[in-house]
Amino acid sequence: ITRIEGRLKIEATVDGGEVKDAKCVGTLFRGFEIFMKDRDPRDTVHITQRICGVCPTSHGTTAALNLDAAFGVADKIPNNGRILRNLIQGANYIASHIVHFYHLAALDYVDVTEVADYDGTDPELLKVKDFISRALAAGDMSMLAPFYPRYEGDYRLPKKVAQAAVAHYVEALNMRRLAHELSAIYSGRMPHSVAVVAGGVTSHPSIDSIS
Numbered sequence: 016i017t018r019i020e021g022r023l024k025i026e027a028t029v030d031g032g033e034v035k036d037a038k039c040v041g042t043l044f045r046g047f048e049i050f051m052k053d054r055d056p057r058d059t060v061h062i063t064q065r066i067c068g069v070c071p072t073s074h075g076t077t078a079a080l081n082l083d084a085a086f087g088v089a090d091k092i093p094n095n096g097r098i099l100r101n102l103i104q105g106a107n108y109i110a111s112h113i114v115h116f117y118h119l120a121a122l123d124y125v126d127v128t129e130v131a132d133y134d135g136t137d138p139e140l141l142k143v144k145d146f147i148s149r150a151l152a153a154g155d156m157s158m159l160a161p162f163y164p165r166y167e168g169d170y171r172l173p174k175k176v177a178q179a180a181v182a183h184y185v186e187a188l189n190m191r192r193l194a195h196e197l198s199a200i201y202s203g204r205m206p207h208s209v210a211v212v213a214g215g216v217t218s219h220p221s222i223d224s225i226s
């Protein structure tokens with residue numbers, strides 16, 4: 016399965032057009048279960064975030080929630096701590112969904128080359144059109160990365176819809192950046208935030224940060 020975080024293999028047995036058996040296999044073992052043994056449990060909030068550069072916050076937040084329960088403070092989290100955890104997690108949720116939908120999965124369904132003969136005035140599409148034209152002129156499609164390499168799949172979207180989706184792809188880059196900035200304001204940095212800890216967070220909601 017292309018363009019996902021991690022490694023996944025699907026094996027299917029097809030007989031006469033009917034799927035008789037299917038297996039889903041995770042093929043990447045990185046050993047988090049092993050190298051976290053015998054460490055200070057508070058380290059897990061930071062270590063588990065390294066599972067993923069796209070959705071690290073959910074792993075760190077889950078570790079913090081487990082520590083809250085283990086230390087007996089799950090019902091003692093200050094309101095600001097709970098709210099800021101949710102803001103940090105929510106910002107990463109937005110960024111993660113944007114990158115998955117637009118920058119990872121959409122490229123298998125949207126034919127970017129539909130922009131090659133775009134004749135409108137959208138500045139983002141004109142940039143992509145120029146990008147494509149340079150690759151075509153050089154006869155080197157590898158210049159179209161990250162749009163290539165790709166599967167030659169069933170690109171069934173009408174040209175206008177495909178062009179709109181490409182414009183959204185470019186716009187989504189900036190929207191993802193804004194979501195990262197929102198997270199970093201309260202979590203210290205993004206990815207791999209440092210503010211979420213057992214018992215709450217280490218940051219405060221100042222007037223400046225709220226603004």
